[in-house]
Amino acid sequence: MKLQPFDAEYVRRLTEGDPAVEAHFAAYFGNLMYLKLRMRVRSPELIEDIRQETLLRVLAILRHGGGVKQPERFGAFVNAVCDNVTREQRRSDHRYDHMDEEVQDRVDTSIDLDSRLVNDDLKRRVAMVLQGLSEKDRNILRALYLDELDKTEICLRYRVDPGYLRVLLYRAKAHFREAYVGLREPPLFSPPAG
Numbered sequence: 001m002k003l004q005p006f007d008a009e010y011v012r013r014l015t016e017g018d019p020a021v022e023a024h025f026a027a028y029f030g031n032l033m034y035l036k037l038r039m040r041v042r043s044p045e046l047i048e049d050i051r052q053e054t055l056l057r058v059l060a061i062l063r064h065g066g067g068v069k070q071p072e073r074f075g076a077f078v079n080a081v082c083d084n085v086t087r088e089q090r091r092s093d094h095r096y097d098h099m100d101e102e103v104q105d106r107v108d109t110s111i112d113l114d115s116r117l118v119n120d121d122l123k124r125r126v127a128m129v130l131q132g133l134s135e136k137d138r139n140i141l142r143a144l145y146l147d148e149l150d151k152t153e154i155c156l157r158y159r160v161d162p163g164y165l166r167v168l169l170y171r172a173k174a175h176f177r178e179a180y181v182g183l184r185e186p187p188l189f190s191p192p193a194g
Contacts, residue, residue, distance in 0.1 A: 004028055006074035015062040026055055031077050036082065041089075050089060054082040105133065129179045137172035 013021040015142065030051050037047045058081050062068065068077050130138050143149045155165050 003075070006071055006128050008071040011062065011071040011074055014059075014065060015130075025058075029055065029058075032075075032079075033082050036079075036084055036088070040086065046089065050082065050085050052087045054078065056089070057081050057085065123184060125180070129176060129183060132179050133172070133175055140165075140168055140172045141176060 007046055010021065014025055033051045033054060034047060037050055040049050041050065058078050061081075070077075130141065133141070140154065140158070142149070143154050149157075151162065151165060155162055158165075158168075160168065
């Protein structure tokens with residue numbers, strides 16, 4: 001990139017708002033600042049913020065702050081403003097405590113992403129165990145726990161009294177527990193150790 005010499009005429013036209021000079025000013029110094037900042041600043045967004053703020057401050061100084069005393073050193077003036085803006089940005093960044101980059105993100109426990117997998121696996125295993133039970137045990141457990149029927153309705157359906165229903169449920173649960181514990185098939189999903 002070829003360096004541009006500056007003179008009083010350039011600074012005067014920029015101060016007065018000449019559109020061609022303003023466009024040249026923004027493009028020329030925007031590129032120079034980008035080249036300077038890309039190795040010193042961590043993000044493209046921050047580089048753009050510093051560039052914009054520098055250009056605005058230079059224009060504000062020219063139009064409202066008394067201008068530049070040595071127009072031939074206009075490039076050095078813009079560079080100094082850019083350095084000041086960069087330092088201010090760094091100071092404002094250090095006012096806030098930043099998290100250590102090596103600290104692991106906390107796990108969001110409000111949403112259990114694995115619950116659907118675990119529930120599907122559990123449903124599949126329960127269905128396998130139910131299939132292995134006698135028809136009587138399977139029907140009673142299904143009516144009470146899956147269909148959520150009232151015990152009086154189950155008594156009517158299977159023509160048993162409530163006392164005997166308790167015995168049937170006890171036996172069916174015992175058979176289910178025995179079959180479930182004896183199930184040798186590994187689950188589809190096993191949570192990570194840790």
